[in-house]
Amino acid sequence: MATLADVARRAGVSTATVSRIINNSPKPVAEALRERVLAAVAELQFVPNANAQQLARADRTAVGVIVHDVSDPYFAEITRGLQRVATDHGRLVIICNSYRDPERELAYVDLLHAHQTAAIVLAGSGYVDAPITARLDGKLRLYQSTGGRVSVIGRHEHAGDAVVPENEPGGYLAGDALYRLGHTAIGVIAGPRHLTTTTDRLAGLRRAAKEHGHRLGAKQVIYADFDRNGGAAAAATLLEQNPALTAIAALNDSMAVGALACLRERGIDVPGQVSLIGFDDMPISVDVTPPLSTVRLPLEEIGIRAMSLALRDGDRDGPLVEHAAAKLVLRGSTAAPPRP
Amino acid sequence: MATLADVARRAGVSTATVSRIINNSPKPVAEALRERVLAAVAELQFVPNANAQQLARADRTAVGVIVHDVSDPYFAEITRGLQRVATDHGRLVIICNSYRDPERELAYVDLLHAHQTAAIVLAGSGYVDAPITARLDGKLRLYQSTGGRVSVIGRHEHAGDAVVPENEPGGYLAGDALYRLGHTAIGVIAGPRHLTTTTDRLAGLRRAAKEHGHRLGAKQVIYADFDRNGGAAAAATLLEQNPALTAIAALNDSMAVGALACLRERGIDVPGQVSLIGFDDMPISVDVTPPLSTVRLPLEEIGIRAMSLALRDGDRDGPLVEHAAAKLVLRGSTAAPPRP
DNA sequence: ACCCCCTAGGTAAGCGCTTTCCCGGCAGGT
DNA sequence: ACCTGCCGGGAAAGCGCTTACCTAGGGGGT
Numbered sequence: 001m002a003t004l005a006d007v008a009r010r011a012g013v014s015t016a017t018v019s020r021i022i023n024n025s026p027k028p029v030a031e032a033l034r035e036r037v038l039a040a041v042a043e044l045q046f047v048p049n050a051n052a053q054q055l056a057r058a059d060r061t062a063v064g065v066i067v068h069d070v071s072d073p074y075f076a077e078i079t080r081g082l083q084r085v086a087t088d089h090g091r092l093v094i095i096c097n098s099y100r101d102p103e104r105e106l107a108y109v110d111l112l113h114a115h116q117t118a119a120i121v122l123a124g125s126g127y128v129d130a131p132i133t134a135r136l137d138g139k140l141r142l143y144q145s146t147g148g149r150v151s152v153i154g155r156h157e158h159a160g161d162a163v164v165p166e167n168e169p170g171g172y173l174a175g176d177a178l179y180r181l182g183h184t185a186i187g188v189i190a191g192p193r194h195l196t197t198t199t200d201r202l203a204g205l206r207r208a209a210k211e212h213g214h215r216l217g218a219k220q221v222i223y224a225d226f227d228r229n230g231g232a233a234a235a236a237t238l239l240e241q242n243p244a245l246t247a248i249a250a251l252n253d254s255m256a257v258g259a260l261a262c263l264r265e266r267g268i269d270v271p272g273q274v275s276l277i278g279f280d281d282m283p284i285s286v287d288v289t290p291p292l293s294t295v296r297l298p299l300e301e302i303g304i305r306a307m308s309l310a311l312r313d314g315d316r317d318g319p320l321v322e323h324a325a326a327k328l329v330l331r332g333s334t335a336a337p338p339r340p
Numbered sequence: 341m342a343t344l345a346d347v348a349r350r351a352g353v354s355t356a357t358v359s360r361i362i363n364n365s366p367k368p369v370a371e372a373l374r375e376r377v378l379a380a381v382a383e384l385q386f387v388p389n390a391n392a393q394q395l396a397r398a399d400r401t402a403v404g405v406i407v408h409d410v411s412d413p414y415f416a417e418i419t420r421g422l423q424r425v426a427t428d429h430g431r432l433v434i435i436c437n438s439y440r441d442p443e444r445e446l447a448y449v450d451l452l453h454a455h456q457t458a459a460i461v462l463a464g465s466g467y468v469d470a471p472i473t474a475r476l477d478g479k480l481r482l483y484q485s486t487g488g489r490v491s492v493i494g495r496h497e498h499a500g501d502a503v504v505p506e507n508e509p510g511g512y513l514a515g516d517a518l519y520r521l522g523h524t525a526i527g528v529i530a531g532p533r534h535l536t537t538t539t540d541r542l543a544g545l546r547r548a549a550k551e552h553g554h555r556l557g558a559k560q561v562i563y564a565d566f567d568r569n570g571g572a573a574a575a576a577t578l579l580e581q582n583p584a585l586t587a588i589a590a591l592n593d594s595m596a597v598g599a600l601a602c603l604r605e606r607g608i609d610v611p612g613q614v615s616l617i618g619f620d621d622m623p624i625s626v627d628v629t630p631p632l633s634t635v636r637l638p639l640e641e642i643g644i645r646a647m648s649l650a651l652r653d654g655d656r657d658g659p660l661v662e663h664a665a666a667k668l669v670l671r672g673s674t675a676a677p678p679r680p
Numbered sequence: 681a682c683c684c685c686c687t688a689g690g691t692a693a694g695c696g697c698t699t700t701c702c703c704g705g706c707a708g709g710t
Numbered sequence: 711a712c713c714t715g716c717c718g719g720g721a722a723a724g725c726g727c728t729t730a731c732c733t734a735g736g737g738g739g740t
Binding site for chain 4: 394
C-alpha cells in the first residue's frame, strides 16, 4: 500500500509538498514539482488513506443517515432526497438501517459519532418509549456538543433541526374523506403500537371520527406490521370482527395494498362494497386496481429539506422546525358506501 | 470532545490501560481499575474516535457497497440481503449510489479504497464500454492488491468473486414462454443500451426468437430508461410502430408496470389483446392487475451470497463465481394471442 | 532466604496524513 | 552593494488511538 511518504520519496520532495499538491492547497507550488509529484502518484497508484486524513484534518465531511430500512419504499424515497442534496454538496453519505430496533439505532448514533460524521439525519418514526427516547436524546446532544449537526424527520421531540410530516393532519384528512362520503362503519389498519407515526396518524383519524360524531372502538383498530402482509392479515381480522364494515383506512400504502389483495381474494368489490384509503402515496399506489386513494406526503422533498437543514451553516438561530404538508389524493378506491 | 487521554487522566491510569479496557483486550486488568476507568468513560461520555482507531489498528472492518440506486426496488432487495449478512458479521456497510454513472462509480471505488474498507461489493449492471470497464478493473485490482476483497453481482468480467444472475437464460425463458403461447408479433421494451443487463437479457430473448424461427427486428425493440415511465413511453412507441403486436416483453418489472399503465390507458385488454411479461419479480408484480407474469431472480439471496463471498476468509482457491438461476413465473398477464 | 518467572501496568513508538512554523534564496528598493 | 520583504519548500509537531516492549513487584520453588 503506497503512502504519502512513498510518493514524496519517489518524487524527491517532502511529504508536505505532496500533501499540498494532492489537496491542491492555496499554497503555491512550482509547476515542475507538481508534475513530478503527480507522475509519482500515478506510477505508485497512490490512494490517500482517508482515515489518516480525517484524523489530521479538523473538518468533518461525511454525513450519516439512520433509517428504518432503505428497502422500504417509504424510506427509499426519503433517502433519494437526502442523497441528492448530500451529493450536491460533495458529501459522502453513510446509510444505516435500524430495522426499527431502538437499540440498533442507539448503537448507530454512537458509530456515526465515532466516525466523526459532520451530521446525523435520523429518519423514520420515533418510539413511544420514554427511556429509549431519553437515551437517544442524550446521545444526540452529546454528539451536537462535539460539533455534530443533527436533523430529524418526524420525531420533533429530539434535539436538532427537524422536518416533520403532518401525520396527525394527514390522518384527519383520510378520516374526514371517508366520513364525508357517508361511511360510518370504518376500520383502521394501524402500524406497530410503539411507533409515533402510528399514534399520530391514528390520532388524526380519531379526531375526524369525533368531529363527525363517531368514535373508533377497539375492534375497529388493528395493529399490525407496517408492510403488505401485515396489512393483509389485519384486513382479514377487521372484516371478521366488523361484518358491517364499509371502509378501511390503512396507515400506510404497503398495508393498504395488502388489504386490497385480501379484499380481492374474498371477492369484495373495492370501492363498491368497501372503500379503502392508504397513506404516503407510494409509487405503487397508482398501479394497483383500483388505484389507491391515499394521503400524499412529499417524501423526496422531506429528504431534501432534512439534508439541507443538516448541512446548513450553523444553528445560531436555534433549531429549525419545518413542516411537510399532507395532501389528500382521491383515486379509485374510495366511494360512497353501498345502499343497504 | 473527550479523548482517550482525558479518560486516562481522570481515572489516574495510562492510556494503554484505558484502551485495553475499552476494547476488552485479552490482557488482564485488575477489576478495581476497570471499574474506575469505566466510570471515567461514563462521566466524560467518551466516544472513541473511529478514524484514529482505524489508523492505529491494522484490521479493516467496514464494507462498501456500490449500487445504482437503493431506492430502486431491484437494488433495495439486493441490499437487504447484503445488509443482513454484513450485520450478522458485525460489519458496518457503507452504501453508495452511482445513479448509473460510470464516473461516479469509479470515484466511489477510490473512496471506499481510501476509507480502508475490508471489501467492496459492486452491484448492478456493468457497462458496455471497454475503456470504463478497464479503468474500473484497474482500480479494483489495485484495491485487491492492498488487501481489499471484491465481490461483484453480475459483471463477471471483473476481478474478484462474483454472483451472476442468469440474465441471458432468463431472457430466453421469457421469450420462449411467449412464443410457446403462440405469439409471433412480439415487442421488447429494453433498458439502456450501454448496460450489460440489457444486452444479456435481450440476447436471451433473441435466442428464443431464433429457436422458434423468428427474429426481433429493429422496430420491435425499444430502448428506454429502466423505470416505470421509461416503460410507459416505450410501450406507446412499440404499439405505434407495430399495430399487430400481441405480446410485449419488458426487461424489468418497473418498465412492465409502466407498459401496463399505458395499455390500460388505451383500453387494451391484458392479456386478452396483448400479453405482457416482465423481469425480476418485484414485490409489486403480484399486486397490479392483472398480476404480472415475469422472470424471477432471487434478489435478496443474490445479495446474501455476494456479501458472504466478500466476507469469506481468503481467495486461496482463486475467485469464485456463483450463478443465480432465473425462474419463469406465469401469472395473469400472459395468455394465448387473440384469434384474428 | 534467594532467585526466577510471571503478571499487571506503563512507556513510547508508530499508524498516514495535515499544517504551522521556519529557513534559505531571490528580487527589488535605496 | 546592502538590506528588506517575499515566496517556495522542508522539518516536525501533532491528530487520537493501539500495541510491542519494558519494568517493577510479588509469589512460588528449591
